[in-house]
Amino acid sequence: MNDAMRAPGNIYLRWQSGIGKIGLVGWGYVLVVFLAGLFLMVPVTSQWEDQFRDHAYGLLERLAPVPVTDDIVVVGIDDTDLQDFQVPLAIMHRQLGATLEAIASARPRAIGLDILLPVRSFDNLQPGLDAALARGLIAARTAAPLVVGASTDGQGVTKPMHPLFATLTHSSQVGLGYLFLLRDTDGMIRRFDERLGSAGGRAPSLSGQMARAVGLEVQPGLIHYAVGSAYSYIPMRQVLDWHRENKIQNLRTAFGNKMVMIGSTLSFDDQQHTPVALGAGLGAQVGSHGVFVHAQQLRNLMTGTLVQPLPWVLQFLFVTVLACSWWLPPSWKTGLLCVLLAVCVQLAALYALRWGISSTVIAMQLALFGGMGCRLIHAGWQSNRERQHLRHIFGGFVSPAVLQEILAGRLDPQTAGSRQDICVLFADIRGFTTMSEAMPPEQVTLLLNRYFDRMVAAIHHHDGTLDKFIGDGIMAVFGAPFRSANPCNDAFACACHMIEAVDAFNAEQKLLGATPIAIGIGLHYGPAVVGYVGSRERYEYSVIGDTVNVASRIEGLTRELEHPVLLSESAYRQLSDKQRLIVIGHMAIRGRSAINIFAWERKWNV
Structure with a gap:
């Protein structure tokens, strides 16, 4: 009997001992599950999920769009229509009325106007517009259910x-649809939900009213942007041409038994932010016109493809299962397995998204990689170490040419300067x-900044390195650190470019009523020491030597001569094309004996 009583006690002690051994690991698993579950509820996760879904729509649209029968047609008022009609959109009554008559003759299934009807009559401008x-x-409204756009004030x-149009639209065959589009905090349109009124009151939308007009149920959800292909709209002028030429068959083919939406496709009007561009043939524009967004909502309602979120219980269940990666032994195989699982x-x-189910990918990824926290800590330490190294390398750096050499591993602050011909x-x-x-x-600062913008752009365009600004002066180097086949060719081309840039600058000055400027440029070719100069705390990549001084002195000679660009003989001899240059002759420069000077044939124009 004592043995029988002792056996359950031994089992209990062994169980308690096991709990003690796995307690920390078990609590770690609980922590991972808790954090992943917490991520299911925080707003930032929802934003990340939205961004993932945006990219997923783009991928699905390119690789595996959800096919649908294209029963929605968009009639667009575009820039060419505006030019052809020669009337502003606000009084395009004749064209809109004729378009509605043309579409009605084809017996569409329903018509929606993504246009607000006017609040007043314009017959005083052109008699007969209202009629x-x-x-x-x-x-x-006689041919098919009609939904007209509506909006609200502040x-x-x-x-x-206008009372005339209000009377005409007050009919069982006409509905009002608000043109609101539900925007997220980042301005993107992702959701369809008519519960926009106070206390969750419903504000019937244009697409929702069109769906109801053909007997469909309207429920909220996420807009599925991978359903169907992009919309190719029919320009209003095309509809009017068919109507004027009595091409009934064309109208019936285009609009017969179709859901028709009419709206603006003007390049400057009603542009909305959407994950994918819904309009076809509109160039590389980002986003979509509002009429295409309404059409996509209607397409989702007609095909039952509005995206719905995965139930919260299932989301948490998936998170809990994926968090079991915590129990896998740490090794490279575990890492590879986690990547494959991800x-x-x-x-x-x-x-799942393709078939209308939105899952919480971010929270599941967090749970999956929760057991690899040490690797994340190590990656953070390594990343911080790399950033410190880059700060050390790039301290005091300015020119893109220097940046290129540093990233290529050919420059280092500890490397001594080298002698080069530049x-x-x-x-x-x-x-x-x-x-x-x-x-x-x-005003002085503004003028200099505008001037330097152009000069620096010219220097970088010709593979030069900006060495420094000296008040209103600029020093640039060609041939270091970026090697050049002929630095003098680059420097002279840059000088000509700078003079032409000053011409454009002076044209702006004239428009502003400001004083034009004139610049002088000096070029000299010769040996110099190039490298990092300064203290351990502050240094810069620069050039030292007599070549620098001579170039500065030559630039000073432009004050005495009528040519804006002067060159030394050493620079002149290196040029491949000397046709535009003239000989000035020997001139004395301070600190040196006279040297032979050459000039660009162009003279001062200011």
């Missing part, structure tokens, strides 16, 4: 329309000191 639009509305009150999760989420360019604004004394400091 023309009224005839179109009557024809449309107080949420529905905006009125890929499978994303593919499964993509497949071409140095100096440029300076003539009479800038006198000019700036008569200008406010803010």
Whole structure:
């Protein structure tokens, strides 16, 4: 009996001992599940899920769009229509009325206007405008259910329309559909939900009313942007041409038994942010016109493809199962397995989205990789170490050419300077000191910044390295650190480019009523020491040597001569094309004996 009583006690002790051994690991698993479950509820996860879904729509649209019968037709008012009709959109009554009559003759299934009807009469401008639009509305409501667009003012009150049109639309065959589009905090349109009124009141939408008009049930959901292909709209002028030429068969083929939406496809009007561009043949525009968004909502309602979220219980169950990666032994095989599982999760989420189910990919990925926290910590440490190294390398760096050499591993602050043959360019604004004394400091700064923008762009365009700004002057180097087949060719081409840029700058100055400027440029070719110069705390990539001084002195000679670009003989001899150059002759420069000077044949034009 004692043995029998002792046996259950031994089992209990062994069980308690096992709990003690796996307690920390078990609590770690609980923590991973808790954090992943927490991510299911925080707003930032919802934003990440939205972004994942946006990219998924783009991928599905390209690789595996959901096929549908294209029973929705968009009639667009585009830029060419505006030019042909020669009337603004607000008084396009005759054209809109005739378009409605033409569509009505084809017996469509329903018609929707993504256009607000006017609040006043324009007959005082062109007699007969109201009657023309009224005839179109009557024809449309007689032929098929008609939904006209509506909106509200700042107080949420529905905006009125002209009494004539209000009377015509007050019919069992006509519905009002609000043109609201539900935007997320980032401005993207992802959701369809008519519960926009106070206390969750319903505001019937254009697409929702069109769906109800043909007997469909309307429920909220996420807009499925991978259902169907992009919309190719029919321009309004095309509809009017068919109507005028009595091409009834064309109208019936285009609109017969179809859901027809009419709206703006103008390049400057009603552009909405959407995950994919819904309009076909509209170039590389980002987003979609509002009429295409309404059409996509209607397409989802007609095909029952609005995306619905996975039930919360199933979401948490998936998170709990994927968090079991915590129990796998840490090794490279575990890492590989987690990566493969992550890929499978994303593919499964993509497949589910195609069939209208939105899953919480981000939270599931967090649960999957929760057991690999140490690797994440190590990656963070390694990333921080790399950033510190890059700060050390790039401290004081300016020029893109220097950046290219550093990233290629050919420059390091610890490397001593080297002697190279280079071409140095100096440029300076003539009479800038006198000019700036008569200008406010803010205006001086603005002028210099505009000027430097153009000069630096020219230097970088010709593979030069900006060495420094010296007041209103610029020093640039060609041939270091970026090697050049002929640095003098590059430098001279840059100098010509800079003079032409100043011409454009002066044209702007003239428009602004400001004083034009003139610059002088000096070029000299010769040996110099190039490398990092400075202290351990602050250094810069620069050029040192007599070549720099001579280039500066040559630039100073432009004050005495009538040519804006001067070259030394050493630079002149290196040029491949000397046709545009003339000989100035020997000139004395400070600190050196006279040297032979050459000039670009162009003279000062200021």
